Amino acid sequence: MSDIHPRLFLISPIIEDADSFLLQLQKALSGGRIDCLLLRFASKDEHELKRMVQILAPVAQASEVAVLVEASTDTRFAARSGVDGVHIRYEKSALEEALEAQKPDRIVGVAGLKSRDDAMNAGELGADYLMFGEPYPDGALPDFETVLERASWWAEVFSTPCVAYAPTLENVTALAKAKIEFIGLENAVWQSLTGEEYAIKNALDRIAAAIAA
Numbered sequence: 001m002s003d004i005h006p007r008l009f010l011i012s013p014i015i016e017d018a019d020s021f022l023l024q025l026q027k028a029l030s031g032g033r034i035d036c037l038l039l040r041f042a043s044k045d046e047h048e049l050k051r052m053v054q055i056l057a058p059v060a061q062a063s064e065v066a067v068l069v070e071a072s073t074d075t076r077f078a079a080r081s082g083v084d085g086v087h088i089r090y091e092k093s094a095l096e097e098a099l100e101a102q103k104p105d106r107i108v109g110v111a112g113l114k115s116r117d118d119a120m121n122a123g124e125l126g127a128d129y130l131m132f133g134e135p136y137p138d139g140a141l142p143d144f145e146t147v148l149e150r151a152s153w154w155a156e157v158f159s160t161p162c163v164a165y166a167p168t169l170e171n172v173t174a175l176a177k178a179k180i181e182f183i184g185l186e187n188a189v190w191q192s193l194t195g196e197e198y199a200i201k202n203a204l205d206r207i208a209a210a211i212a213a
Helices: 016-029 046-061 075-081 092-102 116-125 144-157 168-179 195-213
Strands: 006-017 036-039 066-070 086-090 105-110 130-131 161-165 183-186
Touching: 016 046, 016 195, 036 046, 046 066, 046 075, 066 075, 066 105, 066 116, 075 086, 075 092, 086 092, 092 105, 092 116, 105 116, 116 130, 116 144, 130 144, 144 161, 144 168, 161 168, 168 183, 168 195, 183 195
Parallel strands: 006 036, 006 183, 036 066, 066 086, 086 105, 105 130, 130 161, 161 183
Antiparallel strands: none
16 A cells, blocks of 8 residues: 555546537646546437547547546447546446456446445456445435545455545545545536636645655
8 A cells, every 4th residue: 555646536527518628628637647537428429429529538638648438328338439448337237248348448447336345346347446435316425434434445455446536625635645546536626716727736736745744
C-alpha cells in the first residue's frame, strides 16, 4: 500500500448534448492529471451515442485519459465505439457478458455492489476495478464513512483496484490518506462554484498533501 498514489476517476453528468458538455470537459482536463473518464449519456440510440463519443473521447484520450462508457444494456458498445472500456452495474451474468465482449483489449469496471460478497465475486470473475459509494439510482448518497471503510478494506486486502466516490472535494483528503487507488469525482467538479479547472487542481493538491503527510 505504501506505493499507491491515488488517481482521479472523473465521472460525467448524464450528457444530453455533447457539444455543450465539451467546454466543461476541456476545463476539467486543464486542471491537471485525470487518469479515467466515465462518460454517461441520456440517449440510448447507438447512432447518437457514437456521435457524442466521437466528439468527447478523442479530447480526453489526447490527454492520456482512459475513456469508459456506462453501459445500461449493450456491453459491446464500447468495443464498437473506440473507447477504452465499459462500466456496468453489477450482475453476475452482465459482468460475464462484458468480460467476454471486452477482454483482453478493454477495461471492464463494475458499480452497484451491495455487499462484500458482491465485491469479492466481481473481483474473482475478473473485473478491472470496483466502484464503491456512487449515488443510488434515486440520487441519494450512501454514508461516506461506510464507503471509506469498505474501500479501505478492499484496497488493503485485494489487488484489484477500486474507485471510491467522493461527494465533495473535502472527502478527497480522507480517501487519499487511506491510499485508495482511484478517487471518483462527479458533482464536486461539475457543480463547483469556482469552476471545473479549479476543482481538479484542488483535488490533486489534496491528494499530494495527504501523501506527503
